[in-house]
Amino acid sequence: MVYIPSSTYRVQLSPQFTLRDLKNILPYLRDLGISTIYAAPFFTARPGSEHGYDVTDPHQINPEVGTMEELQEIAEELKAHGMGWLQDIVPNHMAFHPNNAWLMDVLEKGQKSRYYTFFDVNFSHTDFKGQLMVPFLGEPLEEVVKQGQLNITFDELGFRLNYFDNVYPISIDSYTFLLEHLAERLTSSDGKTQLAEQVQKLEQLMAQDTLEPNDWKQAKQALHQTVQERKELQQGIAAVLQGINDDSTAMQELLGQQYYILTHWQETEKQINYRRFFTVNDLICTAMEREEVFTHYHQFIKELCMRQLVQGLRVDHVDGLFDPDKYLTQLRELAGEQVYLVVEKILEGEENMPDYWPIQGNSGYDFLAWVSNLYTDAEGERKLTQVYRRLVPEAPLDYEGLVYEKKLLILENYMQGELQNLLRLLRDSELLPASSEDKNWHHALATLLASFPVYRIYGHAFPLQSEAMEVVEKAFAIAHEKATDVKAELEHLRTLFESGDQDSEARRRDKLYFVMRSQQFTGPLAAKGVEDTTFYNYNRLLALNEVGNSPDVFNLDRRDFHERMQYRMQTYPNSINATATHDTKRGEGSRMRLQVLSELPEEWEKNAKDWMQLARQHSKENGPTANDLYFILQTLVGVMPIDGRVDDTLVERVQEYLVKAFREAKANTNWSEPNEAYETATKDLVKKLLQEDEAFMASFRPFFRKAAHFGWLYSLCQTLLKTTCPGVPDVYQGCELWDFSLVDPDNRRPVDYEQRRQFLQEMKANEQSEDLLEQLLSSPTDARVKLYLLHQVLHLRKEQKSLFDQGDYIPLQLKGKHSKQAMAFARRYENNWCIVVVPRLLTDIISENDLPLGEQVWDDTSVKLPADAPQVWQQLFGGQQVQAKQAIPLAEIFKSFPVALLTSTKL
Helix, strand or coil: CCCCCCCCEEEECCCEEEEEHHHHHHHHHHHHHHEEEEEECCEEEEECCCCCCCEEEEEEECCCCCCHHHHHHHHHHHHHHEEEEEEEEEEEECCCCCHHHHHHHHHHHHHHHHHCCCCCCCCCCCCCCCEEEEEECCCCCCHHCCCEEEEEEEEEEEEEEEEECCEECCCCHHHHHHHHHHHCCCHHHHHHHHHHHHHHHHHHHCCCEEHHHHHHHHHHHHHHHHHHHHHHHHHHHHHHHHHHHHCCHHHHHHHHHCCEEEEEEHHCCCCCCCCCEEEEEEEEEEECHEEEEEHHCCCHHHHHHHHCCEEEEEEECCHHCHHEEEEEEEHHHCCCCCEEEEEEEEECCCCCCCCCCCCECCCCCCHHHHHHHHCCCHHHHHHHHHHHHHHHHCCCCHHHHHHHHHHHHCCCCCCCCHHHHHHHHHHHHCCCCCCHHHHHHHHHHHHHHHCCCCCCCCCCCCCCCCHHHHHHHHHHHHHHHHHHHHHHHHHHCCCCCCCCCCCHHHHEEEEEEHHHHHHHHHHHHHHHHHHHCCCCCCCCHHCCCCCCCCCCCCCCCHHHHHHHHHHHHHHHHEEEEEECCCCCCEHCCCCCHHHHHHCCCCHHHHHHHHHHHHHHHCCCCCCCHHHHHHHHHHHHHHCCCCCCCCCCCHHHHHHHHHHHHHHHHHHCCCCCCCCCHHHHHHHHHHHHHHHCCHHHHHHHHHHHHHHHHHHHHHHHHHHHHHCCCCCCCEEEEECCCCCCCCCCHHHHHCCCCCHHHHHHHHHCCCCCCCCCCHHHHHHHHCHHHHHHHHHHHHHHHHHHHHHHHCCEEEEECEEECCCCHHHEEEEECCCCCCCCEECCCCCCCCCCCCCCHHHHCCCCCCEEEECCCCEEEEEEECCCCCCCEEEHHHHCCCCCCCEEEEECCCC
C-alpha cells in the first residue's frame, strides 16, 4: 500500500539548518500534528549551498547538512511516532562546479570517462571542436590569458588549471605533452628512468577505452610520489609549469589540448553546447533519458527507499527531462509501489496533469493559485485595470502580448544558443529544405517556441496524444498570428509534429526527437519569460504574479473551485496542497493581504495616487518609473508585519528584494549590466518612505491597517481550505505563523522554532479555557490564532485520515443575504462527515476593526445540508455542539471563530 502523508512540513536543509537542527524540532512538529518531513535536497551540493538544488554528488548526504547516522536516527524516531519523510530529488541537473567529480572526470578524460554520456552535451557542436564550454571567466579568454589569471599547478591530484577559486583538471592527453617537456630538462639517468616508468604506466592506462576514476587517481598519486622523492623532478616540473604560466602562447597551446574551452560567462547568451537549467550557467543538465545515467544517478535514492529511510520522493523540474513519461515509469519501478511520489509541475490556465502518470500528484502550485484566485473579487478586475492604466500610463495592459514579447526577449538575449542548437538539429537531421535560408527559419522557430501556451507537451511516440495535439494546434495558431511573414516555414514546422505515411523510419525518429527535444526548452522559456520577467513588469495586482498562477486569471468563482476539487478527487486526490514554497514570489500572508485590493479599488487608487506623488518628491533623478513605483507600493502593503512596525531589517529586506525584482524585470536594470544608479535611487527611496517621511507613513498606515486586518482573516480561510480540501496539506517552514516573506533568499531566513514551540505549549495548556479563542482573536499580531487552527485541523486529519484521504467532496449551497460572502463544502467517508465554511469578500459587510462573527453580520444566511447529512455537529474550534436538520445559520457557525469546521463525531 502506498504511503500517504496526512500532512507535510517543508524544511530547507542547509549548512545553516542541518539534520541535527531538524532532529531538535521533531517533538514540536509532532505536537503540531505534522505526519511527514518534506526535505529540500540533502545530497552533497556546492559548498555553502542554501537550497541544495546544485547537487555535486547524488550518492551521499551533504556533509555540511549531516550524516547517514543522523538520518538513520531521525528515521527511527519518525517511525516510532508513525511519521515519514518525503525527499526532494533533482534528476534534471547538477552543479557545474569543480566539486562535481563526475563532470570533472569528463573534463579530464573526454570520451574515456565513464561519465562522458552522463551530461546533456553536444560535443559535435561545430563551434567548439569537441570541447565542453566552461563559461565562468570574468572576461574573454584572450584577456584572461594575457593578464596571467590562469596558472597550471601539480599536486597529488595531478596537473590542474587554476582560475581564482575555480580549479579544473588538465586533460590526460596533456600529461604526455607536459612530461615530455619535463624529460627534456632532466640530466640524470635515474631521474629519466623513474619518469619513463611513470609515463609508461600512464600510457598503458590511457590506451584503455574507459578510464576508471580510481585507476587514474592512483596513477596520478604514484606520479606525484615519484616527483616528491627526487628534487630534480620537483625542480623540473616547477620550471616547466612556470614557463607555461609566464608565456601566453604556451598557455594557449596547452588550453587547446583540453576537452573543454574556457569562455566568458556572457558567451552563453549567444552560443552554448550543453543544456543548462533555465539560463543558469553553473547548473548543467543530465542526460537522464539514457539508461546508464538513470541507473547510476539513482543508486543512493534507491537505497534510501529500500531501507525505508524515506517514504516519498518529490521530483524537481520534471518538465526538463527529455521523456518525463518514461522517467516516472522507471522511478516508480525503482522506488516501489509503496513510495509516495509527486512531481514539481507548473500548470497553465485550464491545463491538467497527465492522468496516466504513476504518481500521487504534484507539489501544489495549482492549489496555491486556486485558493488565491478564490479570494480575488471578480468585480475588481475591470476597476483595477483602469486604476493601473491611470496611475501608470505606460502600463503594459496586453498581458498575453507582453508574455510573448518577454519570451522573445529571453530567446534573443539569453537563450540564443539554445535556439541555434534546435535550428542546427533540424538542419543536421535534414528536416528543413536544403536550399532555404536560416533567417526565416530562425524567426519561425523562435515564434513557435514563444507561442506555446503551456510549459510543454508529453509523448514519446507518434501519433501524439490528443491533449498534446490540442496544445500544438494552439501554439501554431498563435505563431501564425504573430508572424505572418513566415507562414510557409511555420506550415513546414507543423508537419514535424506528426508522422506522414511517406516518412522513413529514420525520418520518423528524427521528427520525434526534435519534438521531444524542443519541449526541453519551452519550459525554461516560459519560466524565464513569464515568471522571472513578465511577473515583474505586469503589476496590476501582484498577488496574482505567482508561480503556478497568472495575472491573466483574475478570479475563480466558487463553482469552478468546487469543480476543481471534485476533479482532483477523481485524478490525484493525494496531490500536495501548498500555499507557500521555496519558489513563491511572496509569502502566503502577503498574497492574501494584497487580494484585498481587488475589493477596494477606489480606496486603493486614491491612496496609491497620493503615495506616488509623495514618493516622487524623493527621487528626482534615476528614480523608479511609475510602473516600478506601483510595484514598490504593493510590496510595502504586502511585506509589513500586522502591527506596521518598521525596523532596519525590514528596510534592508525590501531594498534587496527590489534590486532583485527590477533586475528580473530587465526594463531599467538587469543582471548582466546592472544600472547601479537606478538601484541606489530605489533603495534610497525605500529608506526615505519607511523611516524618514512621516507624511508618507501617516497616509500609508490607515489603509495598511485595513488591508492587514482582512488579510489575516483571509489567511485563516486559506489555511483551513489547504488542510481540508482534497490533497495533502503542506506547511512551508515557519508558515505556521504569518508569512510576509519575499522571494528567495528572503523566504529561507532562519525560523524561530523556540517561539513557535512556546506558543504551542501555552495553547495546549489552555485548551480547556473558555476564553482561549477570544484571547487568540484579540491579538492577531503574534499569529497564535493561525498556529491554533493548524494544530486543531492537523490532529483531526490524523484521527480521521480516511475521511480526508478518500472522502467525497460535496459542494454546499448557501442561502440568504450574504450567501456570496462565504463558501462551504462537506467531506464524507462512509458514516463520517465534516463541514467546512469560510467567509470571503468581507469588506462590504464588516469594518476593518470587526470579525465576521455573530447574528448582526450574517443575518438570515445559512448553509444548506445534504438530505442524508447528520443532524448533530460539533465545532472543531471551541467545541460547541450544533443541531440542525436542513440548514445551519452562519450566525451559529461563526459564533466564536471566523472560520468553521464541523464534525459529525464527538471530539
